[in-house]
Amino acid sequence: MSNITVCARFRPLSSKERRDHGDAVCIQYVDSETFIFKDEKAEELTFSFDRVFYDKSEQIDVYRHLAQPIVRDALNAVNGTIITFGQTGAGKTYSMEGPGVLECDAVKKGLLSRVVEGIFECTKSSDETSKYSIKLSMVEIYMEKVRDLFDLSRDNIQIKETKTQGIMLNGMMEMTIKDPQEALLTLSKGIANRAVGETQMNIASSRSHCVYMFTIQQESTKDKRARTGKLNLVDLAGSEKVEKTGAEGRVLEEAKTINKSLSALGNVINALTCGPMGRGNHIPYRDSKLTRILQDALGGNSRTALLCCCSPSPTNSSETLSTLRFGARAKHIKASPRVANEDRCIRELEVFTPIKRESRDKLLN
Numbered sequence: 001m002s003n004i005t006v007c008a009r010f011r012p013l014s015s016k017e018r019r020d021h022g023d024a025v026c027i028q029y030v031d032s033e034t035f036i037f038k039d040e041k042a043e044e045l046t047f048s049f050d051r052v053f054y055d056k057s058e059q060i061d062v063y064r065h066l067a068q069p070i071v072r073d074a075l076n077a078v079n080g081t082i083i084t085f086g087q088t089g090a091g092k093t094y095s096m097e098g099p100g101v102l103e104c105d106a107v108k109k110g111l112l113s114r115v116v117e118g119i120f121e122c123t124k125s126s127d128e129t130s131k132y133s134i135k136l137s138m139v140e141i142y143m144e145k146v147r148d149l150f151d152l153s154r155d156n157i158q159i160k161e162t163k164t165q166g167i168m169l170n171g172m173m174e175m176t177i178k179d180p181q182e183a184l185l186t187l188s189k190g191i192a193n194r195a196v197g198e199t200q201m202n203i204a205s206s207r208s209h210c211v212y213m214f215t216i217q218q219e220s221t222k223d224k225r226a227r228t229g230k231l232n233l234v235d236l237a238g239s240e241k242v243e244k245t246g247a248e249g250r251v252l253e254e255a256k257t258i259n260k261s262l263s264a265l266g267n268v269i270n271a272l273t274c275g276p277m278g279r280g281n282h283i284p285y286r287d288s289k290l291t292r293i294l295q296d297a298l299g300g301n302s303r304t305a306l307l308c309c310c311s312p313s314p315t316n317s318s319e320t321l322s323t324l325r326f327g328a329r330a331k332h333i334k335a336s337p338r339v340a341n342e343d344r345c346i347r348e349l350e351v352f353t354p355i356k357r358e359s360r361d362k363l364l365n
């Protein structure tokens, strides 16, 4: 059993792709989990994922399959992470934010708005003995520096790890959120801040990773116990390869750093999927800020979902293939201790004492 849900999403052809290649696409529908991909040499490869979203799929389908179960678990103190991966222009931000988090188009709303609604619906429908407090933080990782999107002056946040709380971001702002409207307004401020910071530094959002973090604390008035679930949504930097020729100066440095952090993510996934004969004993979380921040999400008491965003056009087939391969590898991450504990034990999971790394690694290998 795999604890990571991997889905692929193909956006509609863009007008440029249509101009260049007409209606040609590099994929052929088989069913809701499988499709055939035609590479540049017209060779056919079959891919299967937990779900495939084709061009006509709706945002709500993506939410239901990818995020809803994770949101429900986060309300029960099981950490969760939802990641969008793919080349620039493939639909990562559209899937995450929709046309904008404050956009009220009910059909086009992205994962963020739906996650917010999901959290507050669950808290409302829970019994009276549970009291919830929801906090939101937003950071951006650019050139291996972590920047607080609620306070741009905090532009080099340090990551630390504690025995009781796992991975922590030192001094990061946490906004308390009381209702969905407040959550969406706060998110939109963070997103606007991202744009401001990027204009000041002259960078494009596709060159940085953005991490949205919800912390859901539940206090039981009955037994006075408090439990915390963390839910991360991660809009990754574009995964495209930058031409070796042509890129220079900062563009080249950016590309190298992005490649480094995305390869680090790939390496962590590989290490987690390796059997005892492989290099599975050491999981190289420390190789990048991204993998360090996601450490608890990828290997610990956590559920993870990966959305591989792709263009359907033959123009982009080589980038699409590498995105699909990344997803196919991630699918093989082995069951984590959380899965071994199964849902029946969720209430007994000691969320303030994440499983020790050594025992966790032993379980994973």
Ligand code: ADP
Binding pocket: 010, 011, 012, 086, 087, 088, 089, 090, 091, 092, 093, 094, 095, 206, 238, 309
């Ligand atoms: P990325 O964040 O991966 O760089 P975007 O999410 O910004 O890419 O998407 C690029 C363009 O494609 C945007 O104009 C976006 O509105 C459009 N787009 C992406 N996915 C979809 C989709 N599923 N349906 C309609 N338009 C989409």
Ligand code: MG
Binding pocket: 089, 092, 093, 094, 205, 206
């Ligand atoms: Mg984007």
